[in-house]
Amino acid sequence: MTLKLHNFFRSSTSTRLRAALNLKGLDYEYVAYVLRDGETKTPEYLARNPQGLVPTLELEDGTNLGQSLAIIEWLEETYPEPALLPADPLGRARVRALAYMIACEIHPLNNLRVLFYARDKFGADEAAQAAWFTHWVTLTFDALETALATSPDTGRYCHGDVPGLADVCLYAQVWNNKRFDIALDRWPTIARIFGELDALPAFRDAAPPNQPDAAA
Amino acid sequence: MTLKLHNFFRSSTSTRLRAALNLKGLDYEYVAYVLRDGETKTPEYLARNPQGLVPTLELEDGTNLGQSLAIIEWLEETYPEPALLPADPLGRARVRALAYMIACEIHPLNNLRVLFYARDKFGADEAAQAAWFTHWVTLTFDALETALATSPDTGRYCHGDVPGLADVCLYAQVWNNKRFDIALDRWPTIARIFGELDALPAFRDAAPPNQPDAAA
Structure with a gap:
C-alpha cells in the first residue's frame, strides 16, 4: 500500500505520526504544507480534512484519515507488528x-x-x-x-x-x-x-x- | 466488580465516562469532588491521579485509571458488549x-x-x-x-x-x-x-x- 502523509515538519501531531509509521516500518510519500501560508485551509485540503489540520493520512484508495491518535490506532489495528500498545x-x-x-x-x-x-x-x-x-x-x-x-x-x-x-x-x-x-x-x-x-x-x-x- | 467513579457532575470528561459506563450496563459507586474547593489537589487524590483531574475510575483491586478516553478504551476491551466502537x-x-x-x-x-x-x-x-x-x-x-x-x-x-x-x-x-x-x-x-x-x-x-x- 502506498500511503501519503499530508503534514508539516514542525507540527507535533505530524511528528507523532511519522514516528509511528517509522516504528511500523511503513513507507510513505511525504507531502508538505506551510501552515502559516494557509495551505491547509484551501477547498482541496478541507475536502480531505474538514478541520484543515495536519496530519492527514491518505490511503491508496483515496480514503483520508484525520486526527493523529486515531490514525495511529488504525495503524495498530491494521499493521499489528511491532505493537505500539502492550497486550494487557x-x-x-x-x-x-x-x-x-x-x-x-x-x-x-x-x-x-x-x-x-x-x-x-x-x-x-x-x-x-x-x-x-x-x-x-x-x-x-x-x-x-x-x-x-x-x-x-x-x-x-x-x-x-x-x-x-x-x-x-x-x-x-x-x-x-x-x-x-x-x-x-x-x-x-x-x-x-x-x-x-x-x-x-x-x-x-x-x-x-x-x-x-x-x-x- | 465494584467500580468507584471519582468525578464531578459538571465535568465534561466525567459525563463522557458516566455515559460509557451506563451504555455498558456497569454499576458504579459515585464519589463526588468539588473542583473549585481543590478537593482533587489533596495528597490523597494526587496519589490516585497525579494530574489532580477527574475522572478517575477505581477498580476493585485499588487500581486507579485516569484520562477519560483511556478509561473508555479499557472498558471497551474489558466489557466488549455492547460495543462503543464499530468492528471495522x-x-x-x-x-x-x-x-x-x-x-x-x-x-x-x-x-x-x-x-x-x-x-x-x-x-x-x-x-x-x-x-x-x-x-x-x-x-x-x-x-x-x-x-x-x-x-x-x-x-x-x-x-x-x-x-x-x-x-x-x-x-x-x-x-x-x-x-x-x-x-x-x-x-x-x-x-x-x-x-x-x-x-x-x-x-x-x-x-x-x-x-x-x-x-x-
Missing part, C-alpha cells in the same frame, strides 16, 4: 493515559492558532506567549514525571522496553517545547526517555529538523 | 477521529483552569471568557458538522444507529456548552444527534443535572 488491557490503559496527558492537556493549548488568539485578542506578546506555553507544559510534565518515575511499569521507554504510543507523543512534545527553549532538567525521567528515543532511527528520522520541508 | 478498522478510525476532534480540540481549551488563566493573566472578563469558549467550540463544531453531515456513515447517531465513543464526547460537549449558553442552531446535525442521545436513558442518566452532587 491495564497496560494499554496506562499507555493511552500517558499519551492523552500530552495530547489532551498540553498540545491543544500550545499550537499556533491558540498562540495567535492570545496575541490578537489578549495582546499577549512573545514573553506572555512563552509563559502561557511553558505553564501548560510544566503543569502536565510535572504530573507525567511523577507518573513515570513512580511506576514499576516504566522501563527504558514510557512502558517497558518497547517504544509505543506514549513515546511518540512524548518525543513530539519535547520537540515542540524547543519553540520556547524549555529545558528538561526539571523532569529527569522524561529527559532520560527522550534521550533513549532520540537514539532510535525511527524517532530520529521523524524529528522536525530531519524532514524535507525543514530547510525552507 | 476504518469505522473505528472515523469514530475515534470524531471523538478526538472534541477531546483534543475543544475541551482542553475550555476547562476551568484555562478560563482562570485567561482571567488572571490576560484580564479576560466574563465576556472575553465567553468569546474564547465560543470561538473554540465554533471552530471545531463547524468542522464536526461538515464531517457528520457529509458522511454516509452518519446515522441516527455519529456512526450508524448504535451510540458509541464519538457520541459520549459529543453529548458531554453540548452539555459543557451550556456554561455559556451556546445554541446549536448553527449545527443541525449535531443538534439532531444530541436530541437522539438525550432521549436515551444511558445518556440522560449521565447528564450533569442528574448527578447526586448537582444540587449543592
Whole structure:
C-alpha cells in the first residue's frame, strides 16, 4: 500500500505520526504544507480534512484519515507488528493515559492558532506567549514525571522496553517545547526517555529538523 | 466488580465516562469532588491521579485509571458488549477521529483552569471568557458538522444507529456548552444527534443535572 502523509515538519501531531509509521516500518510519500501560508485551509485540503489540520493520512484508495491518535490506532489495528500498545488491557490503559496527558492537556493549548488568539485578542506578546506555553507544559510534565518515575511499569521507554504510543507523543512534545527553549532538567525521567528515543532511527528520522520541508 | 467513579457532575470528561459506563450496563459507586474547593489537589487524590483531574475510575483491586478516553478504551476491551466502537478498522478510525476532534480540540481549551488563566493573566472578563469558549467550540463544531453531515456513515447517531465513543464526547460537549449558553442552531446535525442521545436513558442518566452532587 502506498500511503501519503499530508503534514508539516514542525507540527507535533505530524511528528507523532511519522514516528509511528517509522516504528511500523511503513513507507510513505511525504507531502508538505506551510501552515502559516494557509495551505491547509484551501477547498482541496478541507475536502480531505474538514478541520484543515495536519496530519492527514491518505490511503491508496483515496480514503483520508484525520486526527493523529486515531490514525495511529488504525495503524495498530491494521499493521499489528511491532505493537505500539502492550497486550494487557491495564497496560494499554496506562499507555493511552500517558499519551492523552500530552495530547489532551498540553498540545491543544500550545499550537499556533491558540498562540495567535492570545496575541490578537489578549495582546499577549512573545514573553506572555512563552509563559502561557511553558505553564501548560510544566503543569502536565510535572504530573507525567511523577507518573513515570513512580511506576514499576516504566522501563527504558514510557512502558517497558518497547517504544509505543506514549513515546511518540512524548518525543513530539519535547520537540515542540524547543519553540520556547524549555529545558528538561526539571523532569529527569522524561529527559532520560527522550534521550533513549532520540537514539532510535525511527524517532530520529521523524524529528522536525530531519524532514524535507525543514530547510525552507 | 465494584467500580468507584471519582468525578464531578459538571465535568465534561466525567459525563463522557458516566455515559460509557451506563451504555455498558456497569454499576458504579459515585464519589463526588468539588473542583473549585481543590478537593482533587489533596495528597490523597494526587496519589490516585497525579494530574489532580477527574475522572478517575477505581477498580476493585485499588487500581486507579485516569484520562477519560483511556478509561473508555479499557472498558471497551474489558466489557466488549455492547460495543462503543464499530468492528471495522476504518469505522473505528472515523469514530475515534470524531471523538478526538472534541477531546483534543475543544475541551482542553475550555476547562476551568484555562478560563482562570485567561482571567488572571490576560484580564479576560466574563465576556472575553465567553468569546474564547465560543470561538473554540465554533471552530471545531463547524468542522464536526461538515464531517457528520457529509458522511454516509452518519446515522441516527455519529456512526450508524448504535451510540458509541464519538457520541459520549459529543453529548458531554453540548452539555459543557451550556456554561455559556451556546445554541446549536448553527449545527443541525449535531443538534439532531444530541436530541437522539438525550432521549436515551444511558445518556440522560449521565447528564450533569442528574448527578447526586448537582444540587449543592
